[in-house]
Amino acid sequence: MKLSIFIPLLFISVSVYSEDKLSVAMEKAEKGDAAAQNRMGEIYQNGLEGVTRDENLAYSYFKKSAENGDINGQSNLGHVYLAGRGVKEDLVLGTSWVLKAAERGSQYAQFNMGKCYQRGEGVPKDDAEAYKWYLLSAAQGNTLAKWCLEDLESKLSQSQREDGQKRAKEFSPKKSWCLFGK
DSSP, X not given: OOOOOOOOOOOOOOOOOOHHHHHHXXXXXXXXXXXXXXXXXXXXXXXXXXXXXXXXHHHHXXXXXXXXXXXXXXHHHHHHHHHTSSSOOOHHHHHHHHHHHHHTTOHHHHHHHHHHHHHTSSSOOOHHHHHHHHHHXXXXXXXXXXXXXXXXXXTSOHHHHHHHHHHHHHOOOOOOSXXXXX
């Protein structure tokens, strides 16, 4: 009797920068392009595009990006501080950067603000405020926020849910604080 085993192969699509494209991205980042600075931070943080992982260099790029007003750079810099990746963990500073991006409408930062308020990390624990941020993030399609929202909802009183919903309805994203739409 012959036994056949089928082993499915997993094909992963990987974006590969040529050295030329990577050097162009790095050049843009060094010239102050906030989006390119954020991308370089992501590349170094995760060891992408054939680059050796370097959390310190990632932090440096995220910091430049955030200070230049890139919403993703702000969110990523906040996460770096919250996780202590490439920099000493600082929950208050991390939360302040994530909040900047959340207030500008980043669904990922809004999700992270929900986690911070739910856990009391860098901010006082406030389940109604966590609920607000999860609602805002989930409304933009963030699946993790939807799961956290369902979990938190079962633990809240009716008045806490109503308070969180009211806060979410009153939310209006802030405009960028940098010039030229960065």
